[in-house]
Amino acid sequence: MASAAMGDASFSSSASDCANGTKKKKNRFKRGKNCAAFDCNNTCYVVIDGKEVLSKITMFSVPKKVLKDPKLINRWCTLIKRRHNCDGFRMNTNTVICEKHFREADVARKSNHGLTLQKPRLKEGAEPVLHEWNKPKPRRASPKKRASPKKRCIVQTTQARKDMESTLNETSPSTMEAAMEPTPATQMCETSIETPTVSEQTNLSPVSVQTRSTFVSVGTQTSVDEAPVHMSDHDYTFGINDSHCIESLNEYISMLEAKLQNCTQECRKLKKIVQDLSDEVTEFERKSFSIFSLKDDDAAVRFYTGMPNFTSFMALFEYLEPKAMKLQYWRGTGNGSNNKAYQRPGRRKPGPIRKCNLLDEFFLVMVRLKVGLFTKDLAIRFGISESTVSRVFTTWINFLSHEIPLLFPTPSQARVRHFMPPQFKYPTTRIILDCTEIFVQVPSAMKAQSETWSNYKHHNTWKVLVGVSPNGQVTFVSELWGGRVTDKKLL
Template identity: 25%
Template sequence: MSYCCVPKCNSNKKKDSCKLKTFHRFPVNSAIRQEWVVKIRRDIGPHFKIANNTRVCSDHFPEESFTKTLCGIRKLKEGVVPTVFTWSSIKPGRRKIVRTASHVATATGGEDALGEESDESSHSVGQDPQEDIACTSSEVETSLPYADHDYTQRPLSLEEQLQEACKTIALQEEEISTLRSNQFLLKRFQCDDKQIQFYTGFRDYSTLKSVFTALQPTAEHMVRWSQAQKVKQAGEHIDQFILYLCRVRLGCLQQDLANRFNVSQSTVSRI
């Protein structure tokens, strides 16, 4: 594996910017290996399996985790684990001081009791007796779980799956219709006399159709039966006639005609 398996890491051996990085295998020791898996936030399963070539790049280890051999090769020390990640570099949100009154003073010495409780709480947090420290949820940045760990997503119901399948089928049918309309066959330009004249030499579609109708009975008996079966793979006889006319009218090469009509070059040669 030429890339790092840590989520959101784009390190790749093939990139010029990663030439100075090193890529390290998972340790053989099962306990340390499991600690690596926990640290990089991956779950071993169908989407992630540890193989001999599964690597973690040097960006995820502090500098003191490495040692150099006498030959100058950079190696990891035994027992070290990756600790440097994008999610570990997020700074906690700014703490906000919020005034609170958790107890209501009673008519007999309630204020003194409240003051004593406030003093005790202030000594525990090291703040002013009248103030308590709280962090608002909007100010604390938390890292989202990796996509492989999104267990909160609700599975689709059978009705929703059916709707998605119907949408997919509709899109595929539309793509098939578009592809068919773009095929280089007579249906594509039979309503355009200029295109008919350019590709076939006939002045319009009706003239072309009349000539083909006159030649069709003879054309069906011009080849042996085995050859005719192979020729049928190219489509309707009228489209074979168009292919022939493009050959004699424009001088198109056989490979060009094969690409245009989506057939093999040998089929063009037989036609």
């Protein structure tokens, strides 16, 4: 009953307050929509002096085009450092982002007719890319440069120094022993030298020197060309005829001479070792199978590569080298790609340096083409595996098939007639065609054996059509055919 009475009383008091219009209200302010960007506290309303006032910051809703595309939603969430459908955040039509996160060029504040819009809008393609974490940091001020130290001009007055040393040498031992007694004068620790000014350099300049043994005043006549004397305040700057000191210096000199002799002998030994190693390297390079071991023998270069000499071989390699540095090596049918990153300008191949450099690879290919050595033989000669030999050879053959024809274009008829030998009896001839055959190993497949068998050579061969100009230059080479095909078929 008491609680019911108290409830009725409270209800009656509340009712009376409502009737009188004196109901108390809590002082709450509406903040409106907040900016969805991370670490941004901008809102639609701000409280100034206890009153709600619209903020001057414009809020933009997320464009409908973005809300329709999940990829764009994820991109916008990434830009504002939020996660869609995670941690209570979901990007929808109620999500707003303040103008502080958009570039000024992405905000349209005027219409197409030049009128100021009441509410700015976002342009097509605008994104919230401006945030506190990606603002450029101010550059640190460079440290101030220190002033360079002033250069001291120290010039000794030769005449004054000679007079002073002679005076010190003439001092008797008894006088020096008396001077060693502690007196106010001998307790001074620095050398006082009175130096004349430029106007007084022609006058007599007294020089006072305080040492541990005695105090000597020396007068000297200085000329205009001589500068003031700056003496040190230590006694070891004066010439001291001390036999013990001389013996110590002689011992030190003897020790240095002994060290110098040992270092000289060690240097000779090291030079001998370096010379021996250099001779071994030279001998190894001479015995190794490379183009440099054949450079002085034109007959050997012609035998192994088909080039007339070492200079011609290097000229052809220097033409191919810039493009060969970006080669993508063959790794089987269908494994090639034309968009490797290292094939772009200014990039280099990743990974360790290849054991066989480009020059050795080119030499390997030319040797296999000219001499026809087996892959096992080439692998032993160049110190690589057989699979590497096969991969290098296939890569370079495809590469040369694209680059070599550019060096030998088919000459025009006018050019052929211009270089026509006078001994040639057919002036209207432009090219001489003939077929030739190249021996190959016996294929393992029976069909390939039958297609490459040549009844003329009685061997498995490749047949190729070759065109030669009247002056003897090879100007045309056809694709390879099996040795079974007839010359008429090639023509």
